Amino acid sequence: MKQKSITIYDIAKEAGVSSATVSRVIARNYPVSAKTRKKVLDLIDKYDYQPNAVARSLTKKETKMIGFVLPDITNPFFSQVFIEAEKYALTKGYTLILCNSMNTSEMESKYLKILSERQVEGIILMGGRINKKLPDAVEVSEVSQVLDKLPVMMINGKIDGLHCHSVRTDEAKGMELAVNHLVRQGHKKIGLIGGVNGITTTDIKVEAYRNLLLKYDLTFRDSWQIYSGFDVQTGEEAIDKLLMLNKDKLPTALIGINDLVIMGALKACRRKRIKPFDFVGFDNTDLAKNSSPEITSVSHPYSQLGEKAIDLLINASKSSNESKDILLDPYLEVRESCSITKL
Amino acid sequence: MKQKSITIYDIAKEAGVSSATVSRVIARNYPVSAKTRKKVLDLIDKYDYQPNAVARSLTKKETKMIGFVLPDITNPFFSQVFIEAEKYALTKGYTLILCNSMNTSEMESKYLKILSERQVEGIILMGGRINKKLPDAVEVSEVSQVLDKLPVMMINGKIDGLHCHSVRTDEAKGMELAVNHLVRQGHKKIGLIGGVNGITTTDIKVEAYRNLLLKYDLTFRDSWQIYSGFDVQTGEEAIDKLLMLNKDKLPTALIGINDLVIMGALKACRRKRIKPFDFVGFDNTDLAKNSSPEITSVSHPYSQLGEKAIDLLINASKSSNESKDILLDPYLEVRESCSITKL
DNA sequence: CTGTTAGCGCCTTCAA
DNA sequence: TTGAAGGCGCTAACAG
Numbered sequence: 210m211k212q213k214s215i216t217i218y219d220i221a222k223e224a225g226v227s228s229a230t231v232s233r234v235i236a237r238n239y240p241v242s243a244k245t246r247k248k249v250l251d252l253i254d255k256y257d258y259q260p261n262a263v264a265r266s267l268t269k270k271e272t273k274m275i276g277f278v279l280p281d282i283t284n285p286f287f288s289q290v291f292i293e294a295e296k297y298a299l300t301k302g303y304t305l306i307l308c309n310s311m312n313t314s315e316m317e318s319k320y321l322k323i324l325s326e327r328q329v330e331g332i333i334l335m336g337g338r339i340n341k342k343l344p345d346a347v348e349v350s351e352v353s354q355v356l357d358k359l360p361v362m363m364i365n366g367k368i369d370g371l372h373c374h375s376v377r378t379d380e381a382k383g384m385e386l387a388v389n390h391l392v393r394q395g396h397k398k399i400g401l402i403g404g405v406n407g408i409t410t411t412d413i414k415v416e417a418y419r420n421l422l423l424k425y426d427l428t429f430r431d432s433w434q435i436y437s438g439f440d441v442q443t444g445e446e447a448i449d450k451l452l453m454l455n456k457d458k459l460p461t462a463l464i465g466i467n468d469l470v471i472m473g474a475l476k477a478c479r480r481k482r483i484k485p486f487d488f489v490g491f492d493n494t495d496l497a498k499n500s501s502p503e504i505t506s507v508s509h510p511y512s513q514l515g516e517k518a519i520d521l522l523i524n525a526s527k528s529s530n531e532s533k534d535i536l537l538d539p540y541l542e543v544r545e546s547c548s549i550t551k552l
Numbered sequence: 553m554k555q556k557s558i559t560i561y562d563i564a565k566e567a568g569v570s571s572a573t574v575s576r577v578i579a580r581n582y583p584v585s586a587k588t589r590k591k592v593l594d595l596i597d598k599y600d601y602q603p604n605a606v607a608r609s610l611t612k613k614e615t616k617m618i619g620f621v622l623p624d625i626t627n628p629f630f631s632q633v634f635i636e637a638e639k640y641a642l643t644k645g646y647t648l649i650l651c652n653s654m655n656t657s658e659m660e661s662k663y664l665k666i667l668s669e670r671q672v673e674g675i676i677l678m679g680g681r682i683n684k685k686l687p688d689a690v691e692v693s694e695v696s697q698v699l700d701k702l703p704v705m706m707i708n709g710k711i712d713g714l715h716c717h718s719v720r721t722d723e724a725k726g727m728e729l730a731v732n733h734l735v736r737q738g739h740k741k742i743g744l745i746g747g748v749n750g751i752t753t754t755d756i757k758v759e760a761y762r763n764l765l766l767k768y769d770l771t772f773r774d775s776w777q778i779y780s781g782f783d784v785q786t787g788e789e790a791i792d793k794l795l796m797l798n799k800d801k802l803p804t805a806l807i808g809i810n811d812l813v814i815m816g817a818l819k820a821c822r823r824k825r826i827k828p829f830d831f832v833g834f835d836n837t838d839l840a841k842n843s844s845p846e847i848t849s850v851s852h853p854y855s856q857l858g859e860k861a862i863d864l865l866i867n868a869s870k871s872s873n874e875s876k877d878i879l880l881d882p883y884l885e886v887r888e889s890c891s892i893t894k895l
Numbered sequence: 896c897t898g899t900t901a902g903c904g905c906c907t908t909c910a911a
Numbered sequence: 912t913t914g915a916a917g918g919c920g921c922t923a924a925c926a927g
Binding site: 582588607611 | 896897899900902903904
């Protein structure tokens with residue numbers, strides 16, 4: 210705001226009409242005679258007039274802004290969801306406000322407050338507090354308080370008892386895709402690495418993994434399922450642990466809680482100069498495509514995830530008072546990592 | 553805005569004071585008696601009152617929002633800068649609005665307009681139109697028009713003739729770090745792959761590269777400097793081309809315009825089963841750390857880049873009318889990719 | 896220390 | 912088809 214910006218009144222005065230008329234020309238929601246319309250439009254053009262969205266928001270009580278809180282946008286999983294949501298939101302006239310909580314509960318809380326004060330029309334939550342098996346009471350009540358004012362949308366997460374929509378990838382089905390694929394490749398000894406016990410996205414996968422091994426009557430060993438974390442380093446650690454625990458009774462294929470963990474596993478195998486396992490990752494991030502070997506990965510339906518999230522949020526007020534939970538199908542992106550042992 | 557939210561007036565009425573007093577309690581910028589302060593604060597607490605930032609913005613003519621337009625947040629280079637800027641902005645009370653142009657000029661234009669209407673207090677530009685040797689007249693005039701209303705900050709880019717600040721990494725110096733390092737490793741035949749002729753970030757690097765070879769009296773061959781692009785696939789293509797053009801007279805080390813290109817080069821070497829070169833990448837993204845082998849890379853000073861950008865923008869109005877151009881030093885993150893040939 | 900008042904820029908009845 | 916007027920929620924003089 211370097212210089213006094215011109216307003217609807219300036220246009221009105223010079224056009225010899227009222228501000229209401231100018232407003233109508235801009236909003237195109239009421240009839241205005243062709244003549245005055247042209248006069249007004251010409252002036253708008255002449256002065257390069259732009260409506261003040263802040264003032265409009267105050268009057269209309271709608272900001273056309275949506276908050277998006279996630280742990281860390283440098284994580285490709287989150288950025289892929291975010292960018293799809295943003296693209297779609299734009300077509301609906303909404304602007305997203307991205308908030309990186311940096312994986313801290315404090316930042317999450319802070320941003321919830323900021324977004325609420327900024328009068329966003331809804332908030333999308335990913336990661337963090339919505340992924341805990343044992344929710345923190347304070348964290349839940351904060352979200353609950355926000356819910357009194359705005360609709361909240363949770364992506365790949367949920368807080369029980371709170372009245373809000375959610376969209377999630379059916380990760381149990383994703384695990385099935387992974388296991389099926391490996392079985393079809395002839396594997397009978399399949400391990401699972403990464404993740405943290407008590408984080409729901411991990412729990413869902415682990416449970417599905419166990420059930421599937423049972424279902425397919427495959428060897429199951431506790432020591433083939435290694436919790437470790439979500440990043441590359443923990444992937445390396447998982448391999449170290451796997452080797453330590455299993456000596457000669459190793460699995461032939463490994464599923465990773467995400468692609469990063471598989472990247473770590475690849476690094477560890479290389480470091481230890483052991484023949485790599487066949488791998489299947491989760492999330493189908495750019496990493497999976499860009500690493501060498503390329504990593505076969507269970508993919509989220511990213512664009513659907515983003516679009517559904519926005520759609521449900523936008524329509525949250527209109528629709529009935531029930532909260533919807535949408536489950537979307539993942540798919541498998543097959544790449545070379547599943548035939549490493551043959552390379 | 554599900555329910556009629558309570559305002560400063562509601563608080564004022566129940567406290568038996570005027571709205572101005574409540575405002576003062578909140579803003580803490582004018583003396584208020586301890587007694588009334590407490591009364592007001594208690595009510596704020598009781599009703600979970602939150603100030604309406606939109607209304608405040610309208611009155612104060614400051615939104616505390618900054619727009620950040622970049623090509624694609626899924627690119628780790630951009631996301632690392634963004635997240636640093638966001639962290640810093642938060643400490644200064646500013647909220648960033650991230651806008652992904654998806655590498656299209658149209659989206660860039662659209663977002664410039666949206667941000668301006670939303671009354672952001674400044675705009676940060678990265679990539680896209682600010683990186684062209686031959687600027688597009690329309691693109692420039694759009695930015696120029698924005699500049700009439702707000703300060704604009706360009707990161708690692710510049711449009712000549714426009715009055716705005718810029719922050720950039722000294723990439724010529726970065727190239728020097730890379731070449732020095734390789735020379736110290738004993739390399740005399742150094743190639744450069746990736747980038748696009750006419751994109752300033754590429755041009756700067758290429759020019760520095762050529763000058764340095766000259767300076768160090770190293771072999772220079774046109775066919776060792778391959779333009780290709782900025783992603784993994786173009787990195788692969790660069791290797792193909794390099795092999796095709798050079799038969800037996802190959803360089804022993806390659807510098808990549810960025811880390812992605814090196815990832816591609818690694819893939820190509822693996823595919824072709826040729827002994828890899830020693831590599832040095834640019835940008836020091838997570839990829840460099842996570843890939844195997846890990847990639848030695850010239851790093852931007854990310855936090856400085858983000859912080860300076862925000863700082864200069866915030867102080868843009870206060871400071872003199874000159875535009876500042878800040879040049880920051882890169883550093884080299886040494887990893888194993890520089891001893892591949894010895895592995 | 897506190898209240899009154901007048902906007903910020905726009906939209907939306909209500910009347911004409 | 913148009914204008915007048917009030918108000919969105921808050922802040923900043925100006926009085927007191």
